[in-house]
Amino acid sequence: MIEPNYSIEEEREFLHPGHLACQGCGATIAIRYVLKALGEKTVVVIPACCWSIIAGLFPSSCLGVPLIHTAFETSAVAATGARAALDMQGKEDVHVLAWAGDGGTFDIGFQALSGAAERNENILYCCYDNEAYMNTGIQRSSATPVGAWTTTTPKGGLEDRPKKNIVRIMAAHGIPYAATANVAFPDDLYRKAKKAASIRGMKFIHILSPCPTGWRIPSSESVEVARLATLTNLFPLYEVENGTDLTVNYIPPKKVTVENYLRPQGRFHLMSEEEKEGIQRQVDAAWEALLREAKKR
Amino acid sequence: MLGKLVQFHSIEELPDSPVTKGTTLWNPTGTWRSVRPIHVSRLSPCLLGCPAGNPVETFIRLIEEGDVDGALSAIHEENPFPAICGRVCFHPCEDRCNRGSLDGPVAIHLLERWVADRGTWKPVPPEKENGKSVAILGSGPAGLTAAYHLRRMGYAVTVYEKDRKLGGLLRYGIPAYRLPRKVLNREIKNLRKMGIVFKTGKSLTEEEFDARGFDAAILCVGAQKFRDPKLVHQEGKGVWQALEFLRGVNENDRVSLQGKALIIGGGNAAIDAARSALRCGADVTIAYRRTREEMPAFGEEVEAAMEEGVNFVFQVAPQSIKRGSDGQVTGVGFVKTRPGKPDETGRRKVIINPHETFTIEADQVILATGEVPADLPWDLEIRYGESLCETDREDVFVAGDVAGRQRTVAYAIGWGKRAAIAVDAYLQSKKVNFNKIAVPGGEGISMRAYLGTAQIPDKPVVPYEEVNTYYFPESEAARGRVLPKQKRLEGFNEVVQGLASPQARNEAARCFHCGDCVMCDNCLIFCPDVAISRAEGKEGYDIDLDHCKGCGICARECPRGAIIMVEENI
Ligand SMILES: Cc1cc2nc3c(=O)[nH]c(=O)nc-3n(C[C@H](O)[C@H](O)[C@H](O)COP(=O)(O)OP(=O)(O)OC[C@H]3O[C@@H](n4cnc5c(N)ncnc54)[C@H](O)[C@@H]3O)c2cc1C
Ligand SMILES: Cc1ncc(C[n+]2csc(CCOP(=O)(O)OP(=O)(O)O)c2C)c(N)n1
Ligand code: SF4
Ligand code: SF4
Ligand code: SF4
Ligand SMILES: [Mg+2]
Numbered sequence: 001m002i003e004p005n006y007s008i009e010e011e012r013e014f015l016h017p018g019h020l021a022c023q024g025c026g027a028t029i030a031i032r033y034v035l036k037a038l039g040e041k042t043v044v045v046i047p048a049c050c051w052s053i054i055a056g057l058f059p060s061s062c063l064g065v066p067l068i069h070t071a072f073e074t075s076a077v078a079a080t081g082a083r084a085a086l087d088m089q090g091k092e093d094v095h096v097l098a099w100a101g102d103g104g105t106f107d108i109g110f111q112a113l114s115g116a117a118e119r120n121e122n123i124l125y126c127c128y129d130n131e132a133y134m135n136t137g138i139q140r141s142s143a144t145p146v147g148a149w150t151t152t153t154p155k156g157g158l159e160d161r162p163k164k165n166i167v168r169i170m171a172a173h174g175i176p177y178a179a180t181a182n183v184a185f186p187d188d189l190y191r192k193a194k195k196a197a198s199i200r201g202m203k204f205i206h207i208l209s210p211c212p213t214g215w216r217i218p219s220s221e222s223v224e225v226a227r228l229a230t231l232t233n234l235f236p237l238y239e240v241e242n243g244t245d246l247t248v249n250y251i252p253p254k255k256v257t258v259e260n261y262l263r264p265q266g267r268f269h270l271m272s273e274e275e276k277e278g279i280q281r282q283v284d285a286a287w288e289a290l291l292r293e294a295k296k297r
Numbered sequence: 298m299l300g301k302l303v304q305f306h307s308i309e310e311l312p313d314s315p316v317t318k319g320t321t322l323w324n325p326t327g328t329w330r331s332v333r334p335i336h337v338s339r340l341s342p343c344l345l346g347c348p349a350g351n352p353v354e355t356f357i358r359l360i361e362e363g364d365v366d367g368a369l370s371a372i373h374e375e376n377p378f379p380a381i382c383g384r385v386c387f388h389p390c391e392d393r394c395n396r397g398s399l400d401g402p403v404a405i406h407l408l409e410r411w412v413a414d415r416g417t418w419k420p421v422p423p424e425k426e427n428g429k430s431v432a433i434l435g436s437g438p439a440g441l442t443a444a445y446h447l448r449r450m451g452y453a454v455t456v457y458e459k460d461r462k463l464g465g466l467l468r469y470g471i472p473a474y475r476l477p478r479k480v481l482n483r484e485i486k487n488l489r490k491m492g493i494v495f496k497t498g499k500s501l502t503e504e505e506f507d508a509r510g511f512d513a514a515i516l517c518v519g520a521q522k523f524r525d526p527k528l529v530h531q532e533g534k535g536v537w538q539a540l541e542f543l544r545g546v547n548e549n550d551r552v553s554l555q556g557k558a559l560i561i562g563g564g565n566a567a568i569d570a571a572r573s574a575l576r577c578g579a580d581v582t583i584a585y586r587r588t589r590e591e592m593p594a595f596g597e598e599v600e601a602a603m604e605e606g607v608n609f610v611f612q613v614a615p616q617s618i619k620r621g622s623d624g625q626v627t628g629v630g631f632v633k634t635r636p637g638k639p640d641e642t643g644r645r646k647v648i649i650n651p652h653e654t655f656t657i658e659a660d661q662v663i664l665a666t667g668e669v670p671a672d673l674p675w676d677l678e679i680r681y682g683e684s685l686c687e688t689d690r691e692d693v694f695v696a697g698d699v700a701g702r703q704r705t706v707a708y709a710i711g712w713g714k715r716a717a718i719a720v721d722a723y724l725q726s727k728k729v730n731f732n733k734i735a736v737p738g739g740e741g742i743s744m745r746a747y748l749g750t751a752q753i754p755d756k757p758v759v760p761y762e763e764v765n766t767y768y769f770p771e772s773e774a775a776r777g778r779v780l781p782k783q784k785r786l787e788g789f790n791e792v793v794q795g796l797a798s799p800q801a802r803n804e805a806a807r808c809f810h811c812g813d814c815v816m817c818d819n820c821l822i823f824c825p826d827v828a829i830s831r832a833e834g835k836e837g838y839d840i841d842l843d844h845c846k847g848c849g850i851c852a853r854e855c856p857r858g859a860i861i862m863v864e865e866n867i
Contacts, residue, residue: 017844018321220849
């Protein structure tokens, strides 16, 4: 037998089968590795999003840890409250995980999130980013990338505003830890969640989570497409410590053009060649800037 | 596995706050599925490419696991001569290897050679004699392989070889700088230790065969008959047949050759003769009727000859040997040729231009114009049946070069195995379906499948497109170090060196293991429904079909195409 190449030591699963996610949903792979890193002493807070459905109907839950459902815009404050309650009981070793979609994070829950970050609450906030409001039918969010089709972009039109750079915004709060991750790189995701668990204060991980339904891809391709986001440098893996110390965690072995990421996805089918070239230029520039900043460290 | 659904039957049973009472395991999400993943064992292209039927992917996997002896045993199940094949086989397996489409095929022949040189394998007589005896004529790779497999099955085997020494063309054709005699002798000695009886300098007539009570015979007499180009003034000294020249070199290590040697032909024998003549001190030129691209010789060999300083003249046809008044050869008269229309085999005809004549000077001429199958020594005809080894006597079979088709060492080994199976089936009155034990779409045949000790995967070969190359960072294929040119020309020392152990391990790690689950856990890691787990108490994985939604990520992420999705009957 040849040894697997993964360094995920936790063999127990805290995500159970029977959950209600679509076939091939990346958001489930995401929580699987975050919970493996945090362990059974974890409380999860979930606002309105696909995950409120995925978790299952009362009285069943697919998670092997306690879970609090909360209102759409409140995950960071609800997590803050859970933290305070645990601390008052002396349960400081229990982790609090806020688990929200991109709509709940970038848009409607942002005020609560920014407040928690500013107060440096001792929680881990993970945003599983499927780049639109998927649960209610693929409406655009401020995480929707340029060129993507959604059900709420005007007819024939495409998203034309760039995706909000949420990790840099969070890092700008001066919090101890902010990072990107991708379900196609479970080792990296697991390591980052482990690292976050070892840090006191506010931690933020932005996880790219492919959604076959909303991205218009076959379920079998979801991991592959997500991987291409990182291989093309469109979604680099990096972490920022204490607001400024930036480390790039993965450098693709060879150049892959963004076309390879865009082509397989139905949501990008309306893009013109020029628009794709424009994206390539933006990606190249952003990647260079990221490397420069990492070097300055 | 489904879990229990928690249900409340009255208001009283409801908890005060809506708190979870159970998992989602009761929910049979497997019913959403229209396709189901199955871990399967599929054919790897390398297996299809090996005429000797080597279990390529299996032995590479054993190297990776650190089990060199196991790797050697695995090859020995199919092929008694890995040290020889690892050196002289033209490795058609590598032409098929999927890694060739990425960054160069796995150097399978070098790994085979490394295993054979580093591993230990103990030749032992069979546990039980079955009381039957078989005579084999010819000790080339075909005869020796047939002898080996029959002996393993418990037959008393006698090999008759008309030459003084064993090995056929392995000894008298292939020069020592490609196959050191030590290596050849070592692998032949194994057969002796298994209790095979060798009679050298002897043949066996059909009458003797009948009189001595053998139960069957296999004629493996090769294809060493000279194809005579019948040039003017060919008779006389200074003109050699290639095999005759090579035999001289191989018996005496060196034949003194002064001056200019001209070799006529474009096959492997021409190249071997040329490179040997260089080592004997001659200035060597090869003259061939067609273009370089059309040379039947193996490309790497042609390159090595060029590197060593052999001159080539293409598109010339020999007409006559020029001799001086003393009868000494002075040169060869040629005419120019040009390519004509392709014939029915696709090969272009050679058109001779009789008006463009010229002479190439030479002191020695070696005719490497090809060989044809030997006449069968007994009064029989070959009758290809199911095994491709039959003759018109039911107890007499043929194998190797004599039976035509492709003429290489690996083919001879594969064919010797075929004949051994045909003999066993005949003598034990077994019904064999040769289609079942032959590699589908490939060249080889599997002894393990015949004996029932292993199965040939029955699932379609894994094409390159199904290899998930993300998991295989690009890396260069290993190459054997070669002796510097000067050292090579000093004698018949082996030119290509084997791999060092770290190199071999790296090379083995380049193998994708097409179609064979190596338990890398990738499918388990990426399953969004946590439906894949390691099987308990055995190798492999269990798939929880009560919950698997059939998303297909496992099949897509499997680096090696070892999971297929099949439609559910809904
Ligand atoms: C110069 C040369 C170089 C080659 N190099 C390569 C190479 O690098 N790689 C490769 O794959 N292939 C090579 N080949 C081809 C390869 O050697 C043959 O395909 C292979 O040896 C055939 O094996 P065989 O057992 O059928 O016949 P052979 O090897 O020809 O053996 C036949 C044997 O039968 C014996 N015999 C004949 N008649 C009788 C009789 N009546 N009674 C008893 N014994 C008899 C002969 O003496 C001989 O020993 C080369 C061929 C030549 C000529
Ligand atoms: C205040 C409020 N507005 C709207 C909704 C309806 N709603 C539920 S989930 C959802 C979309 C969530 O999108 P996102 O946060 O990106 O998560 P996803 O569904 O994509 O996983 C919306 C709009 C709500 N529950 N509450
Ligand atoms: S809609 Fe997308 S994100 Fe939501 S469950 Fe389905 S696949 Fe997952
Ligand atoms: S990569 Fe390995 S298993 Fe696949 S064809 Fe090549 S040698 Fe065979
Ligand atoms: S992904 Fe790995 S574990 Fe899964 S089938 Fe393929 S080889 Fe086996
Ligand atoms: Mg979303």
